[in-house]
Amino acid sequence: MILSDIANPRIASGHRFDAGRRWAASLALTFAHRDGATRLVQARHQGPLRVQRPFYPEGSGEACHVYVLHPPGGLVSGDALTISAHVERGAHALLTTPAANKLYKADSQGVAWAQHTRLSVEDGGTLEWLPQETIAFDGSKGEQRTQIDLHGSARCLGWEVMALGRPASDLPYVSGRIEQHFRLTLDGKPLWLERQPLDPLHPRFAGRWGQGGATVQATLWAVEVADAPAAIEALREALPDNPRWAVTVRHGVLLLRYLGNSRNEAWALCEQAWQLLRPRWIEREAHTPRIWLT
Secondary structure, three states: OOOOOOOOOOOOOOOEOOHHHOEEEEEEEEEEEEOOEEEEEEEEEEOOOEEOOOEOOOOOOOOEEEEEEOOOOEEOOOEEEEEEEEEOOOOEEEEEOOOOEEEOOOOOOOEOEEEEEEEEEOOOOEEEEEOOOEEEOOOOEEEEEEEEEEOOOOEEEEEEEEEEOEHHHOEOOOOOEEEEEEEEEEOOEEEEEEEEEEOOOOHHHHOOOOOOOOOEEEEEEEEOOOOHHHHHHHHHHHOOOOOOEEEEEEOOEEEEEEEEOOHHHHHHHHHHHHHHHHHHHHOOOOOOOHHHHO
16 A cells, blocks of 8 residues: 655645644545455544445445545645555445535635545546535635556546635635645556636636636546547447537546536536446446435
């Protein structure tokens, strides 16, 4: 298992991080195939990060559903969260969260937060990373890093949904800075690398060539989808016909992107795409985690 180093978190340029005020929390999970089922064989934690007991709503020999819990409900200045999950050969884990993650406004000193996620899947393993959306409050400053390391025929499907500001409360995201990094590799070779600064003072934030003034964005990825071109056509036929989303495949990674202004629309799009893709991807119907229905 690889656990990201949280002793010296890397913060995007322009962010101030006060090590003396840092409240670190980490969670490291390992899933293995034992006695005909996927088991959570290791769960190490530090600080306010936990998991509920594993659930098997699809049957005892099917996917192990685990809910990642962060009782504070969001990140404030000085927080440093690290989540890692390792899926061994033959194991199948589905990870989600019970509620939206909130990124609160930086304090008067502009101290940043950090959130790092490290996922690794061995040859023959399967991982679904399906967290609920993230809501960034005006003035939030921090860095998000997601790294996924796959090996051999490992399968991985996941998404990230980000909502900027709270337009319904007339509190748009007009200050702050969030830097996002995404790295997906197969046997050590990069398949998808992305860096995105979300800065309302930068021209790309409002420019049509960039964010275009959109307040919500989402990305869904899937690796090892059989007959990806046919899967793309199925998505285009079944999902809403509008210009706010697009889907493609690059280097074996199916990517669906959304850019718009509705958190509910982005979430519904990702969930429907997952329901359509899962039978093609692993030959199993999607089974909605019951925590999404509460």
